[in-house]
Amino acid sequence: xxxxxxxxxxxxxxxxxxxxxxxxxxxxxxxxxxxxxxxxxxxxxxxxxxxxxxxxxxxxxxxxxxxxxxxxxxxxxxxxxxxxxxxxxxxxxxxxxxxxxxxxxxxxxxxxxxxxxxxxxxxxxxxxxxxxxxxxxxxxxxxxxxxxxxxxxxxxxxxxxxxxxxxxxxxxxxxxxx
Amino acid sequence: xxxxxxxxxxxxxxxxxxxxxxxxxxxxxxxxxxxxxxxxxxxxxxxxxxxxxxxxxxxxxxxxxxxxxxxxxxxxxxxxxxxxxxxxxxxxxxxxxxxxxxxxxxxxxxxxxxxxxxxxxxxxxxxxxxxxxxxxxxxxxxxxxxxxxxxxxxxxxxxxxxxxxxxxxxxxxxxxxx
Numbered sequence: 024x025x026x027x028x029x030x031x032x033x034x035x036x037x038x039x040x041x042x043x044x045x046x047x048x049x050x051x052x053x054x055x056x057x058x059x060x061x062x063x064x065x066x067x068x069x070x071x072x073x074x075x076x077x078x079x080x081x082x083x084x085x086x087x088x089x090x091x092x093x094x095x096x097x098x099x100x101x102x103x104x105x106x107x108x109x110x111x112x113x114x115x116x117x118x119x120x121x122x123x124x125x126x127x128x129x130x131x132x133x134x135x136x137x138x139x140x141x142x143x144x145x146x147x148x149x150x151x152x153x154x155x156x157x158x159x160x161x162x163x164x165x166x167x168x169x170x171x172x173x174x175x176x177x178x179x180x181x182x183x184x185x186x187x188x189x190x191x192x193x194x195x196x197x198x199x200x201x
Numbered sequence: 202x203x204x205x206x207x208x209x210x211x212x213x214x215x216x217x218x219x220x221x222x223x224x225x226x227x228x229x230x231x232x233x234x235x236x237x238x239x240x241x242x243x244x245x246x247x248x249x250x251x252x253x254x255x256x257x258x259x260x261x262x263x264x265x266x267x268x269x270x271x272x273x274x275x276x277x278x279x280x281x282x283x284x285x286x287x288x289x290x291x292x293x294x295x296x297x298x299x300x301x302x303x304x305x306x307x308x309x310x311x312x313x314x315x316x317x318x319x320x321x322x323x324x325x326x327x328x329x330x331x332x333x334x335x336x337x338x339x340x341x342x343x344x345x346x347x348x349x350x351x352x353x354x355x356x357x358x359x360x361x362x363x364x365x366x367x368x369x370x371x372x373x374x375x376x377x378x379x
Contacts, residue, residue, distance in 0.1 A: 026207060026322045027229065030236050030315055051205065053376045057369050058208050059314075062331055066369060070376045078379050118332055124351045125306055126331055132310020136237075137208055144204045153240055153304055154296055164379070173302045191235050191244060198231045198248045201256050201342070 029140055034189070036148030038182040039099040044074065048145040049102070052178075055141035061130035062118065065111035068134050071164060074102035085159035086175065094152050101179035105160060106135060108171040128173065135174055148181035207318055212367070214326030216360040217277040222252065226323040227280070230356075233319035239308035240296065243289035246312050249342060252280035263337035264353065272330050279357035283338060284313060286349040306351065313352055326359035 024032070053070055061067065073079045082105075083098035097103060111119070111127045119126045139149045152175045160172055202210070231248055239245065251257045260283075261276035275281060289297070289305045297304045317327045330353045338350055 024203075026204070026319055027233060027236075029204060030233055033238070035238065049378075050372075053372060055205060055208055057372055057375055058205075058367055060211070060213065060329060062329075064368065066375065068375060071379060072376065073379045075379055122331060122335070122351075124331065124349075125303055126351075128303055128306035129310035129313075129331075129351065132307035133314040135307075136311040136314055141204055151238060151240075153300060153302065153307075157300065171302075173300075173304075173307065189236055190242065194228075194231060194235055197235055197244065197246060198250065200227075201249060201251045201253055 024144070029143055031189070032186065033140060033143040033149075034187055035150045036177070036179070036181045037096040037150060039096070039101065039148065039177070039179040040182045041099075042101055042180040044101050044147060044178065048147065051145065052138045052141045056134040056138040059130070059134035059137045061115075061133065062126035063112045063115035065115045065127065065130065067109045067111045067127040067130055069107040069109050070138070071105040071107065072102055073105060073164070079103055082160065082163050085163050086155040088156065091155050094154055097150065097152060097175070097177040099179070100177035104138070104176040104178060105164060105172060106131060106174040106176065107166060108173055131173060135176060139176065142178055147178055148184065150177045152177060202322070207321055209367070210364065211318060211321040211327075212365055213328045214355070214357070214359045215274040215328060217274070217279065217326065217355070217357040218360045219277075220279055220358040222279045222325060222356065226320075226325060229323065230316045230319045234312040234316040237308070237312035237315045239311065240304035241290045241293035243293045243305065243308065245287045245289045245305040245308055247285040247287050248316070249283040249285065250280055251283060251342070257281055260338065260341050263341050264333040266334065269333050272332055275328065275330060275353070275355040277357070278355035282316070282354040282356060283342060283350060284309060284352040284354065285344060286351055309351060313354060317354060320356055325356055326362065328355045330355060
């Protein structure tokens with residue numbers, strides 16, 4: 024599978040069937056994230072893989088209740104990967120300050136997409152989730168309140184792995200040549 | 202080449218040799234970025250590919266002078282891809298507001314890394330650049346001052362494509378299982 028085929032195959036999965044993910048598959052996903060580039064090589068990320076059923080069920084219950092219920096599908100995933108934003112190096116923070124850009128978020132986008140594309144290669148289905156009860160997640164996993172959690176990735180086995188069409192802007196709308 | 206091999210091969214290139222990039226290669230890179238997922242499918246990005254020598258040289262001269270000189274290596278690249286942050290959809294902006302996270306930056310990280318990994322697959326060398334004179338770039342390319350440019354990607358042919366070791370945090374430092 025070449026890279027374009029891989030990214031065409033990746034799609035957000037919101038319907039999972041039960042199944043246990045082999046540890047070595049998750050390890051390769053984390054390894055793919057670990058190798059990601061980041062501003063000043065800060066690697067401002069930590070991945071908490073939650074797959075023990077009672078811990079995961081409890082986490083999902085708290086993370087995706089109330090106004091976050093639209094993402095309750097994630098309860099059915101085999102694991103939830105909670106992505107904690109870690110501190111960037113001083114040089115990266117300085118650059119971010121002067122440029123007015125939170126490069127640590129760009130970094131997180133890169134690393135998580137590495138993880139997600141590796142999962143796709145492993146035959147696993149995933150979904151990027153940004154809408155969840157962050158406070159409850161921190162409480163549940165004993166993450167210090169000062170930390171920021173921007174993303175949870177649900178990962179597991181797709182109920183229906185059939186490819187949907189990707190709805191995207193036209194290439195002429197997003198690019199130009201000079 | 203599988204995905205892990207691809208990301209191991211990708212490395213920041215700061216020494217380029219002259220060469221013209223075939224249009225279809227650039228097109229596939231943009232296509233890879235176009236297919237990237239984003240919060241509420243906002244696709245908040247636009248890619249300006251600058252490869253006409255006099256336009257590129259002028260842009261590089263202005264973008265990487267003075268305090269930005271450390272990235273003057275990019276002048277030697279065959280093209281510079283200027284990434285403009287576009288507006289996210291209202292739902293994404295609302296979510297970003299309530300969650301306190303600029304998801305459009307995570308989106309940009311994903312899309313640009315798609316582009317960069319496709320470039321790697323095409324045998325092209327790249328570098329993520331966040332440190333440049335944004336004001337000068339906007340003036341040069343007639344981009345409205347209200348727009349934000351977070352990233353420039355240099356792209357071309359590596360002088361020395363030999364793989365360097367990636368210096369990364371230990372996997373135990375960036376992950377845990379529960």
